Amino acid sequence: MLLELTTNSVVEWSRWQFALTAIYHYMFVPLTLGLALIIAIMETCWVRTGKESWLHATKFWMKLFGINFAIGVATGLILEFQFGTNWSNYSWFVGDIFGAPLAIEGILAFFLESTFVAVMFFGWNKVSKRFHLLSTWMVYLGANISALWILVANAWMQNPVGMEFNPLTARNEMTDFWAVFLSPTAISKFTHTVTSAYTLSACFVIGVSSWFILKGRHLEFSRKSIILGSCIGIISILLTMYTGDQSAREVTKTQPMKLAAMEGLNKGGRGADFTLVGILHSSPELSSERMKEAACAITIPKMLSVLGYHDANAYIPGIQDIIDGYTSEEGKVIPPMKERMANGEKAINALKTYKNAVKNGDKHLADSSLQVFRTHYADFGYGHLNSVDEAIPHVPLVFYSFRIMVGAGLLFMALFIIALWYAKKRKFGNFKFIPYLALFCVPCAYIASQCGWIVAELGRQPWTVQDLLPVSAAVTNIEATWVMTTFWLFAVLFTVLLIAEIRIMWHQIKKGPEVTAQEAHSEKQTINKL
DSSP states (O other), X not given: OGGGOXXXXXXXXXXXXXXXXXXXXXXXXXXXXXXXXXXXXXXXHHHHHXXXXXXXXXXXXXXXXXXXXXXXXXXXXXXXXXXXXTOHHHHHHTHHHHHHHHHHIIIIIIHHHHHHHHHHHHOTTTSXXXXXXXXXXXXXXXXXXXXXXXXXXXXHHHSOOSEEEETTTTEEEESOHHHHHTOHHHHHHHHHHHHHHXXXXXXXXXXXHHHHHHHTOOHHHHHHHHHHHHHHHHHHHHHHHHHHHHHHHHHHHHOHHHHHHHHTOSSOEESOOEEEEEEEEOOTTSSOTTOOEEEEEEEETTHHHHHHHSOTTOEEOXXXXXXXXXXXXXXXXXXXXXXXXXXXXXXXXXXHHHHHHHHHTOHHHHHHHHHHHHHHGGGGGGGGOSSGGGGXXXXXXXXXXXXXXXXXXXXXXXXXXXXXXXXXTTOTTSOTHHHHHHHHHHHHHHHHHHHHHIIIIITTTTEEETTTEEHHHHSOOOOHHHHHHHHHHHHHHHHHHHHHHHHHHHHHHHHOOOOOHHHHHHHHHHXXXX
């Protein structure tokens, strides 16, 4: 796809650069969120029981957390800078709405983390056990608060609420902070993202511990880590599935095109089927080259309607329905796409007329044009589209990514149950496929995590702010060659950072945790029994 980009396509190169940065950044975030919880629980066990084995386990996983945390911060800073360098029109348009959650994240969460992370890493034997434990929990809390505010900002882009457009400044301004903070989209996005991060971390802990088992090292440490990781994994994957259901209901109501792309659904209806697996293909009957439909599919009858509305006969629109216009399950009449594009052009022209009228002191023209603008503001973003096709996301990527994510989730559930039984029963001499399965699930967890964000972000294309601002109108007016150059610079830099992280973490994993003489003796006895 990169070969298709031309040197004057600043929009495409900006999209690729932001996608590159986001993908690399999110390789580090979920492990940070989940490992912080696991470390805090392990240290709590040490403080309560006084067992040195829990202390050694805490310090081992803390080293891996620290490596991951440092590189995650570096990539995250670059990601935020791009809103000003590459997406300045977006930054202006969203006004104080998008900036407010990020400011809170920086002031509250970042300072909370940076204050206590120093105590967590360097406070051993310098502060009391309980204060050190408090610091570890504060780092966990800070990391999750940071995720909360970032996801609140992202959720507003998916479902813009609690704001009013100021026609004089051409900015959206917040009118209801709590509507932004507590919107159903924000709640479902935060809970689903965080619980999926815990799932990834559980896979990571079980995978690393399984490697020790295959090497015949640190068996008791590995057993405890697998038991804790499996328990957290079972809870987190169940919560991920539940919050995923809640998220699907929100997408059904606020982003029907995304849902249609997730299902490869071109023609909807009542009692829509859910496609478990299928292969997408083009058909001459379809009205757009971007549209695909599922063939050779295995479906569950009416399940999509159940997932969307918890009603087996609910109406679910397909891509063609959205293009042609339809009446939603809630009774809202959605006009055809071409009509929305025409309404959007009216809103854009009315805004220009209003600003000129205000400048020239023509109150009557200003009032009439402002009325026209407000009437059609809901379709404002569609006026920037050049064709109906632009409103259709990349269906194959969204369709297959969603199924990879769901399929991986079922695999992880099986792993957590099997691994818990395996560790509790100490079946280290048998069932060798279980440690290998755990190792296989580590990269699968990262793939599933990235697929989730592909569905969330690529599924809402072409929008930066749903229905209000497409990416073509959000980009900074700069030379594409500058964006192209920085894209490759970031690609090299992030790849080097990723390789460095893997090498450092692998070095620490090979060293393993510290062990007491008693633990070493007990491990020898266990190995002899095996």
